[in-house]
Amino acid sequence: xxxxxRVAAExxxxxxxxxxxxxWLRENLFSTWYNTLLTLLxxxxxxxxxxxxxxxxxxRADWSVIPANLKLLLVGTYPAEMLWRVWAVLxxxxxxxxxxxxxxxxxxxxxxxxxxxxxxxLALLPFGMSERLLxxxxxxxxxxxxxxxWLLRRAARLQTWSKRILLGLWVLSPILVVxxxxxxxxxxxxxxxxxxxxxxxxxxxxxxxxGITTSFPLGVLLALGRRSELPVVRWFSILYIEIIxxxxxxxxxxxxxxxxxxxxxGDTRVDQAVRAMTAFTLFTAAYIAExxxxxxxxxxxxxxxxxxxxxxxxxxxxxxxxxxQALRAVIPANVGQFISLFxxxxxxxxxxxxxxxxxxxxxxANPTWLAHDSEMLLFIASVYFxxxxxxxxxxxxxERLLGVGER
Amino acid sequence: MRKVFxxxxxxxxxxxxxxxxxxxxxxxxxxxxxxxxxxxxVNNAVPGFGFLDERTGTFSGFDVDYCKALATAIFNxxxxxxxxxxxxxxxxxxxxxxxxxxxxxNTTWTFSRDVELKLNFGPVTFxxxxxxxxxxxxxxxxxxxxxxxxxxxxxGTTTEQNLADMARRLGITIRPLVFTDVTARDKAYDEGRCxxxxxxxxxxxxxxxxxxxxxDHKILPELISKEPLAPVxxxxxxxxxxxxxxxxxxxxxxxxxGVSSRNVAQxxxxxxxxxxxxxxxxxxxxxxxxxxxxxxxxxxxxKVGNYGEIYDRNVxxxxxxxxxxxxxxxxxxxxxxxxxYAIPFR
Numbered sequence: 099x100x101x102x103x104r105v106a107a108e109x110x111x112x113x114x115x116x117x118x119x120x121x122w123l124r125e126n127l128f129s130t131w132y133n134t135l136l137t138l139l140x141x142x143x144x145x146x147x148x149x150x151x152x153x154x155x156x157x158r159a160d161w162s163v164i165p166a167n168l169k170l171l172l173v174g175t176y177p178a179e180m181l182w183r184v185w186a187v188l189x190x191x192x193x194x195x196x197x198x199x200x201x202x203x204x205x206x207x208x209x210x211x212x213x214x215x216x217x218x219x220l221a222l223l224p225f226g227m228s229e230r231l232l233x234x235x236x237x238x239x240x241x242x243x244x245x246x247x248w249l250l251r252r253a254a255r256l257q258t259w260s261k262r263i264l265l266g267l268w269v270l271s272p273i274l275v276v277x278x279x280x281x282x283x284x285x286x287x288x289x290x291x292x293x294x295x296x297x298x299x300x301x302x303x304x305x306x307x308x309g310i311t312t313s314f315p316l317g318v319l320l321a322l323g324r325r326s327e328l329p330v331v332r333w334f335s336i337l338y339i340e341i342i343x344x345x346x347x348x349x350x351x352x353x354x355x356x357x358x359x360x361x362x363x364g365d366t367r368v369d370q371a372v373r374a375m376t377a378f379t380l381f382t383a384a385y386i387a388e389x390x391x392x393x394x395x396x397x398x399x400x401x402x403x404x405x406x407x408x409x410x411x412x413x414x415x416x417x418x419x420x421x422x423q424a425l426r427a428v429i430p431a432n433v434g435q436f437i438s439l440f441x442x443x444x445x446x447x448x449x450x451x452x453x454x455x456x457x458x459x460x461x462x463a464n465p466t467w468l469a470h471d472s473e474m475l476l477f478i479a480s481v482y483f484x485x486x487x488x489x490x491x492x493x494x495x496x497e498r499l500l501g502v503g504e505r
Numbered sequence: 506m507r508k509v510f511x512x513x514x515x516x517x518x519x520x521x522x523x524x525x526x527x528x529x530x531x532x533x534x535x536x537x538x539x540x541x542x543x544x545x546x547v548n549n550a551v552p553g554f555g556f557l558d559e560r561t562g563t564f565s566g567f568d569v570d571y572c573k574a575l576a577t578a579i580f581n582x583x584x585x586x587x588x589x590x591x592x593x594x595x596x597x598x599x600x601x602x603x604x605x606x607x608x609x610x611n612t613t614w615t616f617s618r619d620v621e622l623k624l625n626f627g628p629v630t631f632x633x634x635x636x637x638x639x640x641x642x643x644x645x646x647x648x649x650x651x652x653x654x655x656x657x658x659x660x661g662t663t664t665e666q667n668l669a670d671m672a673r674r675l676g677i678t679i680r681p682l683v684f685t686d687v688t689a690r691d692k693a694y695d696e697g698r699c700x701x702x703x704x705x706x707x708x709x710x711x712x713x714x715x716x717x718x719x720x721d722h723k724i725l726p727e728l729i730s731k732e733p734l735a736p737v738x739x740x741x742x743x744x745x746x747x748x749x750x751x752x753x754x755x756x757x758x759x760x761x762x763g764v765s766s767r768n769v770a771q772x773x774x775x776x777x778x779x780x781x782x783x784x785x786x787x788x789x790x791x792x793x794x795x796x797x798x799x800x801x802x803x804x805x806x807x808k809v810g811n812y813g814e815i816y817d818r819n820v821x822x823x824x825x826x827x828x829x830x831x832x833x834x835x836x837x838x839x840x841x842x843x844x845x846y847a848i849p850f851r
Binding site for chain 2: 167178451
């Protein structure tokens with residue numbers, strides 16, 4: 099036994115392999131004659147598959163449909179003279195994100211750097227001059243706020259205060275965004291813009307963000323409820339999760355948007371967008387709940403007993419001991435669910451709302467753009483891909499930061 | 506004490522529910538006026554009938570123009586419409602549930618929809634139906650000329666059945682070339698593998714624009730099936746039904762009388778009693794309908810246009826002519842041999 103231990107202590111870490119791209123190529127792609135053959139075959143296959151697409155995209159495709167309809171694709175039928183309000187929301191969000199990135203750092207910093215770079219790249223595209231300036235302004239604001247936050251971090255007292263202010267603004271931000279985009283009834287300078295006029299990428303984002311931020315806490319509560327010792331709570335959670343998971347998302351949205359008025363008294367009308375958001379939240383929460391329950395089952399019994407021995411109540415055991423470990427373990431599953439929610443927002447056409455995808459379909463019915471379906475669909479697909487990939491990368495960073503899979 | 510508090514809290518939370526929906530008008534027109542806008546159920550993706558137009562930043566199309574006409578009759582403002590894009594599956598439920606005031610969404614008028622779904626259909630605005638697209642150079646001008654022709658058609662649809670029935674009825678032989686998807690069918694026709702292509706006329710019109718040389722093709726005026734498209738309202742509000750009906754008749758009558766958006770202002774001095782009644786100078790028709798002003802029809806003509814103008818603006822660019830080579834389609838005016846006919850304003 100003793101000898102074994104000594105041997106174990108002498109084990110060296112594996113040598114880090116560093117070599118140039120040529121050697122990498124030789125070792126991975128051309129190591130033997132049949133690997134060389136396979137590599138060449140795959141290269142030919144890739145060329146055959148992609149060359150037609152590339153040739154079409156760069157020579158035959160007429161991309162004019164995208165810039166001509168960009169406003170519709172981004173914000174739908176939102177009144178053009180009110181667009182400054184959408185810009186204001188963008189500036190507000192970048193302000194908050196940048197400041198938070200500077201003050202708290204870590205994961206947010208990567209996100210803001212990526213975001214500012216994206217805005218900067220967009221500003222290089224041939225939009226109108228004012229749009230380009232506004233985009234460049236966003237990039238500068240993101241970077242500037244990050245720098246300001248980083249400076250504030252040095253001063254202990256300023257740091258706590260600015261953190262409090264930022265947190266307060268984050269808490270208020272949903273209200274501020276809704277008032278800015280939707281308007282303040284009765285005020286002269288912010289006339290109401292009903293949700294029928296919200297659309298395009300803006301609506302896709304709103305549905306996804308609201309869906310993600312509200313379904314997560316609801317899902318955690320349902321997961322805890324399903325493991326609760328109170329029979330009513332447990333049975334309600336089980337019933338809820340099983341019913342929602344047993345029906346397709348389209349059905350849930352259809353119920354919320356079309357059938358709901360049949361059950362409500364008289365002329366009561368709930369806003370279409372709110373109905374769709376509720377449907378997405380209720381649906382995703384059931385799946386999140388099952389993901390989280392998987393994480394909860396992973397917590398060994400000893401953890402509960404240890405917490406109990408330390409004198410923690412059931413509530414604080416859950417908050418301090420169980421949930422942090424359980425939630426960390428199910429990050430990949432939950433992010434998968436959120437990405438899926440982001441793409442599923444295209445189902446809101448059932449609720450008479452036009453998100454990015456359905457705005458695209460409506461533009462394609464315009465006799466002017468009838469023959470441009472390939473270009474439009476490819477563009478929409480790449481927009482979805484960029485944001486889904488962004489979310490995926492961010493979750494990988496988060497996993498590394500929290501050491502998932504290492505402990 | 507605590508129980509009393511709990512009961513009080515629950516009652517206080519439920520009380521507002523009881524007052525919901527009270528004190529609001531129960532008739533559709535009253536609700537539309539109180540709301541300040543008409544909620545119109547539309548289709549958001551049918552070429553020529555409903556689509557998003559980047560130039561106006563909002564919806565456009567033949568059906569959409571009738572939403573605008575109705576809003577103009579009520580508010581004298583074509584912009585006072587809230588468009589609710591509906592799927593085919595949701596449209597009747599949305600109408601029955603009161604989610605929309607009127608459904609103008611390329612909906613075919615059929616017995617079961619009219620009777621079983623408890624709906625009322627307004628006048629037909631567009632006679633759709635299965636038609637044929639041919640090359641202009643082919644010298645096919647009537648259905649009989651299709652004898653011996655190869656025809657591209659979708660598999661397993663009523664379209665395929667109608668085609669066989671037509672051939673039997675006319676005693677001609679045709680060679681159907683059957684496809685399972687629209688894109689393949691259109692491509693085959695475009696490449697010249699068929700002499701003609703058959704589908705609903707409005708669908709043919711959409712397909713025509715996508716062909717490599719749209720101007721080389723025409724759609725025959727004869728149709729072999731009936732798909733009359735009309736605006737729809739719920740049962741139970743006849744005043745509202747009348748307003749929808751006469752809004753459509755206003756545009757048709759205006760065309761018959763030669764009143765258009767260009768000359769409606771000058772024609773106010775007309776002595777023709779028909780025109781004077783249409784423009785609300787005589788007869789008090791607007792008030793009888795329950796509208797605020799007798800100018801309702803004059804406003805529709807001025808701000809949206811007569812039937813011909815609405816048709817030419819939206820459907821004609823797709824290549825669906827009302828009269829092809831002197832032959833009227835069902836959508837021509839009855840004066841030209843078509844079916845578009847207004848009930849007299851008197």
